[in-house]
Every structure is written in structure tokens, then in C-alpha cells.
Amino acid sequence: MSLQAEKLFSLAGKTVVLTGASGYLGRTFSRALLENGARLVALGRSDRLMSEVQGWQQEFGKDRVAAHQIDMYDLDKLDALLDAITQCEPRIDVIINNAHELGPQTGFNTPAGSLENASFDQWNRHFLGGLYCPTRIVQKLGVKMKEAKIGSIINISTMYALVAPSPSLYEGTELLNPPGYSASKAALLSYTRYLAAFWGGHGIRANAILPGPFSNVEDSGSNSVAKDNPFLDRLKSRTCLKRIGHPTELAGCLLYLASDASTYMTGQALVVDGGWTIV
Amino acid sequence: MTEIIKDPQMPQLFDLTGRVAVITGGTGLLGRQHALALGHAGAKVVLLDLPGSKPNLVAQQLSQTEQFAAIGIAGDITCEEEVEAAALKVLQHFGRVDILINNAANNPKMEGTLGIAWSRLENFPLAVWQADLAVGLTGAFLCSRVFGREMARQRAGVILNIASDLALISPDQRLYRQAGVPEDQQPVKPVTYPVIKSALLGLTRYLATYWAEAGVRVNSISPGGVANAQPEDFVQKLRQLIPLARMARIDEYQGAVLFLCCDASSYMTGANLVIDGGRTCW
Numbered sequence: 001m002s003l004q005a006e007k008l009f010s011l012a013g014k015t016v017v018l019t020g021a022s023g024y025l026g027r028t029f030s031r032a033l034l035e036n037g038a039r040l041v042a043l044g045r046s047d048r049l050m051s052e053v054q055g056w057q058q059e060f061g062k063d064r065v066a067a068h069q070i071d072m073y074d075l076d077k078l079d080a081l082l083d084a085i086t087q088c089e090p091r092i093d094v095i096i097n098n099a100h101e102l103g104p105q106t107g108f109n110t111p112a113g114s115l116e117n118a119s120f121d122q123w124n125r126h127f128l129g130g131l132y133c134p135t136r137i138v139q140k141l142g143v144k145m146k147e148a149k150i151g152s153i154i155n156i157s158t159m160y161a162l163v164a165p166s167p168s169l170y171e172g173t174e175l176l177n178p179p180g181y182s183a184s185k186a187a188l189l190s191y192t193r194y195l196a197a198f199w200g201g202h203g204i205r206a207n208a209i210l211p212g213p214f215s216n217v218e219d220s221g222s223n224s225v226a227k228d229n230p231f232l233d234r235l236k237s238r239t240c241l242k243r244i245g246h247p248t249e250l251a252g253c254l255l256y257l258a259s260d261a262s263t264y265m266t267g268q269a270l271v272v273d274g275g276w277t278i279v
Numbered sequence: 280m281t282e283i284i285k286d287p288q289m290p291q292l293f294d295l296t297g298r299v300a301v302i303t304g305g306t307g308l309l310g311r312q313h314a315l316a317l318g319h320a321g322a323k324v325v326l327l328d329l330p331g332s333k334p335n336l337v338a339q340q341l342s343q344t345e346q347f348a349a350i351g352i353a354g355d356i357t358c359e360e361e362v363e364a365a366a367l368k369v370l371q372h373f374g375r376v377d378i379l380i381n382n383a384a385n386n387p388k389m390e391g392t393l394g395i396a397w398s399r400l401e402n403f404p405l406a407v408w409q410a411d412l413a414v415g416l417t418g419a420f421l422c423s424r425v426f427g428r429e430m431a432r433q434r435a436g437v438i439l440n441i442a443s444d445l446a447l448i449s450p451d452q453r454l455y456r457q458a459g460v461p462e463d464q465q466p467v468k469p470v471t472y473p474v475i476k477s478a479l480l481g482l483t484r485y486l487a488t489y490w491a492e493a494g495v496r497v498n499s500i501s502p503g504g505v506a507n508a509q510p511e512d513f514v515q516k517l518r519q520l521i522p523l524a525r526m527a528r529i530d531e532y533q534g535a536v537l538f539l540c541c542d543a544s545s546y547m548t549g550a551n552l553v554i555d556g557g558r559t560c561w
Contacts, residue, residue, distance in 0.1 A: 003533055005293035005320045005541075197561040200522025212546070240491035245546040252292055252543025261534025264503070264527045267560025268553045275491055278484045278549035 001260065009259045012037030015091050016258060017141060019072070019133075020099030022049040024216040024224075025156070028247035029098060029254055034060045036255055041066045041085060041092075043099070072099065072133045073125070082140035092144045094258045097134035097188075098156040100181075101125055102223035107178035109222065115179050126180030131187050138195065142204065149203040153195060154257050157208045159273045161186040169234050175225070189269055196267030205266040207257050212273025213244045240275025292543045296321035299373040300540065301365075303356050303422055304383030306332040308507065309441065309532065311341070313380050316533035317540060318347035322378065325369050326351045327422075356383055356418035366425045375433065378540045379426040381419035381479070382441045385411045387469060398469045408471055415475035416482075423486055423497075431493035437540050440483050440499040444555040446476035447501060454516050476501075480551055487549030496548040498539045502532050503555035522557030 002008065016033050020026040021042035033040050034056055042053055042065060053067035068085070072078050085092075100106075106129075107113020107122040138153060145151030160182040170176055188208065195206040213235040216224040225232060236243050253270055256262050271277060300317045304310045305326025314324045318341070326341075326349065328334040334351030342349040352368050354361040369376050387398070396402055423438055430436020450468035457466065480499060487497040504517065506526040518524045535552050538544055553559060 001530065003315055003319055003530060005537055008534055008537070009293060193560040196557045197522045200557050201524055203523075205523075240488050240548055241546065242492060249546035252538055252541075252545075253547070255292075255543070256534055256538045259534070261538070262554070264523065264531040264556050265535070265552070265554045266523055267557040270552060271550045272544075272547050273550075274546050275487055275549045279488055 008261045009255045010037050011094075011255070011259055014093035014258070015039045015041060015089055016094040016096060017041040017043065017085065017092055017137070018096045018098060019043045019137070021067075022046055022052045023099070024219060025211070025214060025247050025250060026098050027052060028251060029096065030056060032248075032251035032254055033258070034064060036259075038094070038258070039064055039066075041068070041089060043068050043070055043072075043081075045069065045071050045099075072129060075136070078133065078136060079140070082137060086141060086144060089144075091148065092141050093148075093150070094152045094154065095137060095141055096154045096156065096254070096258070097137060099133070100130045100156075100185075102181075104222060106180060107176070108181075109175050111176070113176050113178035118178055118180060122178065123180045126178075126184040127187070130181075130184040131191065134188065135191060142199070145204050146199070146202045151204040152258055152262070153192075153204065153206040154254065155188050155192050155206070155208045157185045157188050157192075157210050157269065158182075159210050159212045159271060159277050161189050161210060161269075162271070163277050166238070169231065169238070173229070173231050175231055192269070193267045200266055205262070207262070207265060207267070208269040209250065209253055209257070210269050210271045210273065211245065211250055212239065212271070212276040214247060214250070215244050217244075238276060239273070240279060243274065245272065245274060293537060293541050294321055295378075295537075295541055298322045298377035299325065299369065299375050300378035300380065301325045301327055301369060301376055301422070301426055302380045302382055303327050303418060305351070306334050306337040307382070308505065308529065309502075310380075310382050311337070312530060312533055313382060313441075313536050314341060314349065315345065315530075316537045317378065318345055318349060320537055320541065321347075322540075323348040323373050325349070325373070327354055327356065327365055328383070329353065329355060356422055357413040359421055362421045362425045366429065369426075370429070376426050376429050377435065378437045378439070379422055379430075380439045380441065380536070380540070381422055383418055384415040384441070384472075384475060386472060396464050398467050399463070399465070400467070400470055401463075403470055407469070411469070411471035412475060415471070416478050419479060419482060423482070427486065427490060427495055430495045431490050434494040436495045438486060438495065438497040439536065439539050440479045440497070442479045442483075442499045442501045442551065443472070443476040444501050444503045444553065444558055445473040446480050446499075446551075447553065447559050449473060451520065454513060454520075483551065484549045491548060496544070498544070498547055498549065499551045500532065500535050500539065501551055501553040501555065503527050503558055505529050520558055521555070522561060525556065527554070527556065
């Protein structure tokens with residue numbers, strides 16, 4: 001095994017399935033995977049997926065990226081897609097469960113999402129999209145990993161699986177981080193450990209990444225924050241490093257877990273939060 | 280402050296060219312592996328270890344066979360003056376220090392040993408307690424103070440503390456049991472090891488917050504046991520406690536060490552990476 005960093009963290013020859021591939025973090029994840037040699041099977045719901053994938057195919061080659069536009073809440077369609085991926089991909093080395101709906105329907109940034117008001121439908125969408133779908137993807141695509149006796153599963157959780165959002169962060173703003181987000185992401189951690197324990201003997205590893213504040217300051221969607229929003233200052237001052245993270249600052253962690261650099265790590269949660277949770 | 284890297288391309292992300300790394304216990308089993316991880320990524324490496332371990336010679340051999348810059352410094356990290364002197368030597372030789380790995384620890388092998396009733400808590404000598412803490416904890420404090428001060432001065436640097444899975448869980452003394460040995464003679468993993476390793480997690484968080492604004496990041500790893508020709512019955516018992524059902528290979532921590540010492544982890548501080556084959560997740 002080569003210990004040169006370039007080879008140790010290389011994904012050359014590996015196929016990676018990534019959900020939420022065209023989202024704020026997903027776009028950087030996709031680039032990090034592609035720049036380091038992976039074949040990318042990109043899943044996403046928005047139309048943006050197809051335009052992003054077109055660009056990646058131009059840059060890295062058509063055969064390096066497969067795109068599947070899907071609304072995972074349609075569980076029949078999800079199953080059909082997973083069957084199709086199992087059939088047409090000769091190998092699956094890495095699964096990255098990154099997608100999570102961050103909008104009004106899951107109660108983000110609306111009074112309707114508060115602890116007092118959160119609806120059954122919101123809770124359901126958190127646990128269906130954020131927990132059940134990852135488990136279904138692993139059930140279906142994991143068969144290939146078990147056959148190959150090797151695989152790495154990476155679940156994108158959040159620091160809010162460990163600590164609660166502080167209400168004072170949101171005072172006087174339109175912003176709100178709903179309870180179903182914390183709860184479903186914490187459940188994803190338990191699932192990660194369960195998976196690590198039961199499939200470790202098959203050579204399959206399962207770990208989670210817990211990002212801290214990586215506010216989307218680049219887009220203008222329902223989950224983005226304007227660069228001059230005072231909320232950002234509150235976030236920054238809450239961290240030890242006194243700033244929010246940039247998506248590229250998760251790339252190293254992702255490459256570490258996806259590559260053979262982490263072959264003895266399983267069942268763990270890697271916290272990348274600028275020190276938020278240690279004080 | 281570390282610059283944010285706009286392009287996640289690996290060679291830059293994991294590159295340590297021009298940086299100087301000090302590794303305590305640098306001639307040891309894992310210390311040498313840390314040196315390989317950082318040296319191959321472009322760092323100049325300083326092996327700081329006791330004179331008896333011949334750090335000069337080991338560094339010379341490393342730089343010859345591995346083609347990176349390495350020097351050895353003989354010194355006792357439990358002695359304030361010697362740590363200060365070592366820092367002077369590093370600065371004289373390389374002009375800077377960017378990375379410190381607090382790796383040194385006494386780690387007596389308990390598996391497969393007999394007649395070591397001294398390791399049992401009831402008998403554990405105060406002198407051994409003090410000697411173990413002096414190396415594993417006081418040494419880490421002194422090195423962090425001296426080398427971290429330089430990093431804070433240059434507004435950039437990384438400290439990595441080598442903890443253990445035994446910082447999170449207690450040793451399972453059943454692993455070390457020998458058939459036919461009376462209860463009060465059974466070998467055990469000494470109390471000092473998990474105590475020191477747990478304390479290193481506290482030191483990690485303290486230093487991470489203390490020097491956050493000075494641009495010094497501080498993290499730890501918690502590795503599991505490394506396969507090193509331990510007795511088969513010990514390995515068999517240990518395997519059952521680990522989801523991956525094996526001990527670690529000697530080179531399996533290099534990825535984590537490099538990751539935490541380079542800019543790929545620029546937003547990570549105060550964290551602990553557990554690399555234990557899953558032992559603590561179930």
C-alpha cells in the first residue's frame with residue numbers, strides 16, 4: 001500500500017454514489033470526488049443536477065459521471081432506481097448519504113416548523129428523507145459491497161445531532177432550525193453505528209461527518225443566508241475559529257473516509273465544526 | 280490563520296512542503312509511522328526521543344531510505360530545560376516549527392506476561408504512576424507550551440495528541456488474563472495508561488480553545504491496538520470486541536495523522552478521531 005498522500009487518499013477506480021449531489025455541500029463533494037479519480041453516480045432532485053453534471057462530464061469525461069434525477073420521497077421510484085444502479089454499475093465502493101430536505105416542508109425558517117408547531121408531515125419528511133432513504137439505499141446497494149467484501153458508507157449528519165441549536169441564535173430573525181432535523185440526524189448516527197457493528201465482518205465500514213456551521217451564502221434558495229445577515233455573526237462568534245466553514249473544508253474529511261486512508265475507522269462520527277461543540 | 284483552500288484537489292490539500300514537524304517518542308513503533316506520513320507529504324521531520332533510543336541514528340536512516348529531511352534530537356520531554364533546548368535546536372536547524380505530535384508515552388506490554396503483579400491497582404507503585412504521568416501527560420504539556428508558543432507567535436500551527444481507544448473506554452482486563460494464575464497475580468493493563476490518554480483529550484480541547492484565535496489547531500486521534508506479534512489467544516479475545524474483527528496494521532493511522540496535520544482539516548479543532556475498528560461504537 002502506497003503511503004504517498006496522493007495515492008493514500010486516491011479514489012481512482014472507485015465508484016461513489018452521492019445523494020444531494022447538486023446541493024450546496026454536494027457540489028463541492030462531487031468535485032472533490034471527481035478531482036481525486038472517482039467515478040461519480042450523482043443523485044439529486046433539482047433541475048440544477050443535470051446542468052452541474054453536464055459541466056462535470058465536460059471537465060472529467062462523460063464516463064466519469066452518471067446522473068439520476070430523482071425525488072427520493074417517491075419510494076417506488078427510488079427502489080426502481082437503486083435496482084437500475086445495481087444492474088448497470090459493475091462496482092460500488094462508496095455510498096455518501098448527503099441529501100436532506102432543508103426547506104419549508106421540513107419546517108426550516110418558518111414559524112410553522114417550531115417545537116410547538118412542527119407537524120406530522122414535517123417530522124415524517126425528516127425521518128423519511130433523512131433516515132429511511134439512506135437505509136434503503138444501503139440495503140439495496142450494500143448487496144454489491146457485501147459481495148465484494150469491501151465498502152465505505154458515509155452519512156452526512158450535523159453537529160446538531162450532538163448539541164441543540166441555541167434559541168438565542170435565531171432571536172429576531174426569520175430563521176429557524178426545526179427539531180426534526182436534530183432528531184433525524186442523531187438517529188442517523190445510531191444507524192451508522194449499527195451498520196458498522198453488523199457489517200464490519202463483511203469488510204464494510206460506516207462513518208458519519210458532523211459539519212458545524214456551513215451556511216449557504218452563495219445561493220438564493222430557501223436555505224441560504226445573505227452574506228450581511230447578522231445571524232452569520234452570531235454563528236461565527238459561537239465557534240472557536242470565529243468563522244463559518246467553507247464546503248471545501250469538508251472535502252479532506254470526505255476523501256479520508258472514502259479512501260483507503262481510513263481502512264481501520266468504522267462506527268465513528270467526525271466533527272468538523274470549528275470547535276463549536278467543545279466549549 | 281490557515282488560508283481557505285478553494286480547490287479541493289488533493290496534492291495541495293494534503294501537502295506539507297516547507298513545514299517542520301516535531302514528533303515526540305519519534306523513534307517508537309508509531310512515532311516512526313507518523314514521521315513517514317508527514318515526511319512523504321513534504322514536511323521536514325524532527326524525531327524527539329530519549330538518548331537511549333538513538334534519535335539521531337533513526338532520523339539519519341529515515342532520511343536516507345525515505346528521501347525526506349529528518350533530524351533527531353536526544354532529549355527528555357519530562358524536563359523543562361531539555362524541551363526548551365530541543366526547541367532551540369529545531370529553530371536553529373529549520374528556522375520554524377509548524378506541527379507537534381505528542382506521541383510519547385510509556386506503554387508496558389501486559390499481554391502474555393507473567394509475574395507482574397506490580398501492575399495490579401493494589402500494588403501499583405507511586406513511582407511508576409509518577410513516571411508514566413511525567414512522560415505521557417507532563418511531557419505533552421511541556422512540549423505544547425514550548426512548541427505551541429512558537430506556532431502562536433507565527434499565527435499558524437497544528438498540535439496532534441495521540442490518545443487511545445482507552446481514552447474512551449476502560450481496558451477490558453479479561454483480555455490479559457492468564458489461565459492457571461491466581462486472581463491476585465493476574466496481569467492487568469496499568470491504571471496510568473487510560474488515565475493519561477483520557478487527560479490528553481482534555482488537554483486537546485483546552486489548547487484548541489486557548490489558541491484558536493492564534494491560528495493553532497489542536498486535535499487528537501484515538502487509535503486501537505496495533506498488531507505486533509501479540510500472543511494468539513490475546514488477539515483472538517480482542518478480535519471479538521472489534522466489529523472489523525482485527526487489530527490495526529501498523530500503517531493504518533498514517534492517513535488520519537496526515538489529515539489532521541495538513542490544511543485538509545483547516546476547520547477542525549478540538550476534535551478527536553477514533554480509529555479503533557469500531558470497538559467503541561457497539
